[in-house]
Amino acid sequence: MKSQSPAANQVESLETPGVTNGVDRRLFCKLIGGGIVVLITSKPSDLFAQRRGYPEDLNAYLRIDENGRVTLFSGKIEMGQGVHTSLAQMAAEELDVSPESITMVMGDTDLCPWDAGTWGSLSTRMFGPAVRAAAAEARTVLMKLASEKLGTPRAQLVVENGVVSNGSLKVTYGELAKGKQITRLVGEKAVLRTVKEFKVIGKPAKRMDAREKVTGRAKYAGDIRLPGMLYARMLRPPMHGATRKSLDTSKAKAMSGVTVVERDDLVAVLHADPERAGEALALIKAEWDRPAAVFDTESVGDYFVKNGGEGHVSTSKGDVTNPPSSGHAIESTFRNGYLAHAPMEPHTALAEWKDGKMTVWASTQSPFGARTRIAHVLGLEENKVRVITPFVGGGFGGKGSTEQGVEAARLAQITGKPVMMMWTRGEEFLLDTFGPAAVVRVNSAFNAAGKMTLWDYHVYAAGERSSEMLYDVPNIRMTSYLGSSLGGAKVHPFGTGPWRAPGAWSNVFARESQIDIMAAAAKVDPLEFRLRNASDERLRRVLKVASDAFGWKAGAGPSGQGRAIAAGLDAGTYCALAAEVAVDRKTGAVTVKRVVVAQDMGLVINPEGAKMQMEGCINMGLGYVLSEELKFRGGDIIDRNFDTYELPRFAAVPQIETILIKNDDLAPQGGGEPAIVPMGAVIANAVFDATGVRMYRLPMTPERVLAAMKGA
Amino acid sequence: MKKSVRFRLNGHPVALDTDDRRTLLWVLRDDLNLTGTKYGCGEGVCGACTVAVDGTAVRSCQTTVAAVEGKSVVTIEGLEHDGKLHPLQQAFIEHNGFQCGYCTSGMLMNAWALLQKQPHPSRSAIVDEMNANLCRCGAHQRILAAIEQASKAGGAR
Numbered sequence: 001m002k003s004q005s006p007a008a009n010q011v012e013s014l015e016t017p018g019v020t021n022g023v024d025r026r027l028f029c030k031l032i033g034g035g036i037v038v039l040i041t042s043k044p045s046d047l048f049a050q051r052r053g054y055p056e057d058l059n060a061y062l063r064i065d066e067n068g069r070v071t072l073f074s075g076k077i078e079m080g081q082g083v084h085t086s087l088a089q090m091a092a093e094e095l096d097v098s099p100e101s102i103t104m105v106m107g108d109t110d111l112c113p114w115d116a117g118t119w120g121s122l123s124t125r126m127f128g129p130a131v132r133a134a135a136a137e138a139r140t141v142l143m144k145l146a147s148e149k150l151g152t153p154r155a156q157l158v159v160e161n162g163v164v165s166n167g168s169l170k171v172t173y174g175e176l177a178k179g180k181q182i183t184r185l186v187g188e189k190a191v192l193r194t195v196k197e198f199k200v201i202g203k204p205a206k207r208m209d210a211r212e213k214v215t216g217r218a219k220y221a222g223d224i225r226l227p228g229m230l231y232a233r234m235l236r237p238p239m240h241g242a243t244r245k246s247l248d249t250s251k252a253k254a255m256s257g258v259t260v261v262e263r264d265d266l267v268a269v270l271h272a273d274p275e276r277a278g279e280a281l282a283l284i285k286a287e288w289d290r291p292a293a294v295f296d297t298e299s300v301g302d303y304f305v306k307n308g309g310e311g312h313v314s315t316s317k318g319d320v321t322n323p324p325s326s327g328h329a330i331e332s333t334f335r336n337g338y339l340a341h342a343p344m345e346p347h348t349a350l351a352e353w354k355d356g357k358m359t360v361w362a363s364t365q366s367p368f369g370a371r372t373r374i375a376h377v378l379g380l381e382e383n384k385v386r387v388i389t390p391f392v393g394g395g396f397g398g399k400g401s402t403e404q405g406v407e408a409a410r411l412a413q414i415t416g417k418p419v420m421m422m423w424t425r426g427e428e429f430l431l432d433t434f435g436p437a438a439v440v441r442v443n444s445a446f447n448a449a450g451k452m453t454l455w456d457y458h459v460y461a462a463g464e465r466s467s468e469m470l471y472d473v474p475n476i477r478m479t480s481y482l483g484s485s486l487g488g489a490k491v492h493p494f495g496t497g498p499w500r501a502p503g504a505w506s507n508v509f510a511r512e513s514q515i516d517i518m519a520a521a522a523k524v525d526p527l528e529f530r531l532r533n534a535s536d537e538r539l540r541r542v543l544k545v546a547s548d549a550f551g552w553k554a555g556a557g558p559s560g561q562g563r564a565i566a567a568g569l570d571a572g573t574y575c576a577l578a579a580e581v582a583v584d585r586k587t588g589a590v591t592v593k594r595v596v597v598a599q600d601m602g603l604v605i606n607p608e609g610a611k612m613q614m615e616g617c618i619n620m621g622l623g624y625v626l627s628e629e630l631k632f633r634g635g636d637i638i639d640r641n642f643d644t645y646e647l648p649r650f651a652a653v654p655q656i657e658t659i660l661i662k663n664d665d666l667a668p669q670g671g672g673e674p675a676i677v678p679m680g681a682v683i684a685n686a687v688f689d690a691t692g693v694r695m696y697r698l699p700m701t702p703e704r705v706l707a708a709m710k711g712a
Numbered sequence: 713m714k715k716s717v718r719f720r721l722n723g724h725p726v727a728l729d730t731d732d733r734r735t736l737l738w739v740l741r742d743d744l745n746l747t748g749t750k751y752g753c754g755e756g757v758c759g760a761c762t763v764a765v766d767g768t769a770v771r772s773c774q775t776t777v778a779a780v781e782g783k784s785v786v787t788i789e790g791l792e793h794d795g796k797l798h799p800l801q802q803a804f805i806e807h808n809g810f811q812c813g814y815c816t817s818g819m820l821m822n823a824w825a826l827l828q829k830q831p832h833p834s835r836s837a838i839v840d841e842m843n844a845n846l847c848r849c850g851a852h853q854r855i856l857a858a859i860e861q862a863s864k865a866g867g868a869r
Contacts, residue, residue, distance in 0.1 A: 080810075080813065206805065206806075207805075209813065210808070213813030213816050214801040214810070214820065215789070215791070215797070215801065216746070216748015216787070216788035216789050222747070222751065223747035225742075225745065225747075273738060273742065274738055342848055344752050344760055344848050346752075391813060392812065393750075393812045393813070394811075396848070424754055425752065426754075608808060612851070615850055615851070615854070616811060616849050619852050620850045641754075641755050642753055642758050650842045650843045650845075650855075650856065651839055653850075653852040
């Protein structure tokens with residue numbers, strides 16, 4: 001089958017800024033209604049690739065209606081990362097209202113401004129300034145109106161919770177907005193609150209989606225119900241690359257209540273009950289030609305290295321081929337396998353075809369990308385497609401692609417009925433994209449003073465994200481082969497795409513392992529070795545804060561303590577992890593007992609939300625480090641459910657301590673990904689510190705650790 | 713194959729005329745419009761579809777409606793009473809024991825059933841019981857802390 005890579009969709013939408021979305025100004029004004037509306041536009045440099053011709057190239061808008069309700073419209077989506085709350089906090093700060101009083105409308109392509117997608121730890125970093133500016137501008141408008149209404153100079157007015165007062169008279173935001181139709185367009189020049197003035201930003205906030213989520217009332221795409229809705233199941237090839245030789249749908253057609261759809265590339269059965277649809281699918285007979293496997297779980301790394309081609313040199317400094325006084329040189333090769341995103345909610349979409357308009361409720365990280373693709377496949381104008389994004393049940397990069405939405409829309413158009421397409425878990429393991437397997441070869445050296453002299457780095461299929469050499473090395477060469485982890489390379493037997501901090505964790509696993517290997521060879525404490533080679537102050541600070549909080553006891557590795565440190569820079573955020581492990585020498589099982597996370601992410605909007613993301617990174621990181629690796633043979637994916645593809649469970653999670661380093665002068669940096677990045681290295685380094693055995697391949701399954709210990 | 717099936721659902725009697733081989737998960741979600749119970753894996757290995765039957769946690773994707781005939785089923789929608797959250801729900805909010813929220817109903821129902829049997833479980837008993845439920849966002853420690861807090865607050869209500 002032809003696999004649709006989500007990354008391809010992303011790139012396509014990122015690179016076609018000229019396309020207009022077809023929502024005209026009149027419709028737009030009708031949609032947003034009266035009251036006070038602030039539209040925000042930002043410089044392309046600030047919101048790179050995040051904008052495209054919405055009426056005024058705006059990135060956000062905010063409305064205060066006649067009832068005083070504040071509504072923030074955002075093309076971002078909420079998939080658990082908490083921007084639903086942090087964006088409201090930013091608006092609340094500038095408007096002097098409580099975050100809870102703000103209604104968030106997210107990811108609806110008819111109501112929200114265009115947005116490329118929710119990924120890359122960008123929402124707070126790139127989108128936050130626009131939200132704050134909109135709210136600040138709205139406050140300016142409201143204060144002017146209040147000043148006129150109360151006959152009091154602006155400087156003498158105070159605002160609390162949406163009520164403006166001059167000491168004796170009061171007027172609410174709602175009263176001020178009543179009967180008005182004020183539209184403002186601002187850049188980011190609006191006067192913003194300073195850190196000292198913050199009442200909401202920087203304070204831990206409870207999640208605004210909490211009550212809905214603990215009562216089961218929160219709606220996800222699969223929870224939307226329409227009269228006459230049918231569940232669809234599609235005939236899937238048994239493996240990627242298979243082509244169909246024969247088809248017999250007669251038995252499925254004979255089943256009562258079943259609709260069978262047959263198009264060249266689309267064979268589906270529909271029924272009001274998803275389980276009956278599944279039974280009908282099982283009655284379809286099809287034969288397939290299966291392509292031979294080129295490589296599998298075990299041989300993928302060697303295949304990449306043999307077939308990497310010329311490579312692309314991204315950094316070259318000094319002389320790596322003949323470095324002066326290179327000293328002690330060490331060459332290592334690091335590997336990791338393919339990873340499944342495995343969000344608990346599989347890709348889901350409900351499509352309704354009505355009066356020439358297609359409405360699709362979809363679990364997606366890219367509602368606007370989904371709209372473009374659905375319109376293209378169905379041959380519709382973009383304004384005839386509306387994508388609505390309810391709560392998304394986890395994404396991790398995998399829901400940048402919305403092929404389930406395309407499938408639901410096609411079937412809704414063909415049958416004229418509302419169609420629910422909820423991928424089964426087995427389909428999710430076949431059709432989702434995967435974080436790519438990767439190989440890193442690195443040759444490095446240090447001198448008698450324990451200073452690094454050489455860094456010759458070759459990365460295969462992970463790309464360059466977070467591969468920057470954070471330490472001071474005079475001779476550096478970085479070469480990348482087989483494209484990036486975003487799915488560009490053709491070498492993979494199935495679709496690949498971004499997996500939480502794509503490529504970054506492959507690169508940092510290699511770098512921070514290699515640093516540890518050099519420290520051990522130099523017989524220097526691994527923290528001391530890092531500090532000796534680091535002049536970057538933010539790097540030094542996260543290393544010191546993490547090791548202090550951990551209670552670091554110096555000693556060259558392997559010290560027998562089972563402790564280690566590793567650091568990374570990702571999405572503008574520096575993060576250091578210090579961890580302690582225990583290794584069962586009989587079984588090879590690694591238990592992560594404790595992880596200390598120190599993070600410098602600039603100004604922190606919601607410290608509680610930031611800590612939840614850091615903890616999530618550690619827990620999710622345990623998977624790729626210890627148990628997760630997609631087993632496959634060519635395009636044939638062997639893992640099809642959680643019984644064999646093992647996610648981290650409660651018994652495996654460590655004690656976690658999170659520390660946010662105060663750096664309020666720096667604008668907010670990324671928070672959803674940085675802490676997952678150094679997990680591979682810190683655990684591999686801790687295993688080495690405990691056992692003296694170096695692990696070069698992720699995941700570090702008990703079998704691999706045991707084999708390495710026996711070989712040592 | 714149509715049969716009349718009767719059981720109690722969140723304290724109220726329910727009578728359905730349906731194929732009783734259907735799973736409880738889809739009957740809840742489609743016939744009874746209780747969509748808080750989620751599909752996650754379809755094989756009983758993730759716990760997103762957990763509900764309680766006569767006080768015991770079951771995987772509703774592996775349970776036919778025939779199997780709950782005459783029994784009492786409690787779903788996530790049944791924990792809140794008259795606008796008052798169950799102590800477990802309150803504790804999940806206080807500890808931020810979720811992110812995307814998709815596994816949350818199953819987590820709460822698994823924990824609720826545990827507290828029915830064992831009102832004051834040890835930390836390790838909680839871990840053992842919850843180990844069958846998957847959370848991909850990584851809210852594990854907060855979920856455990858929330859269950860501990862609720863058990864102290866008399867969570868077996």
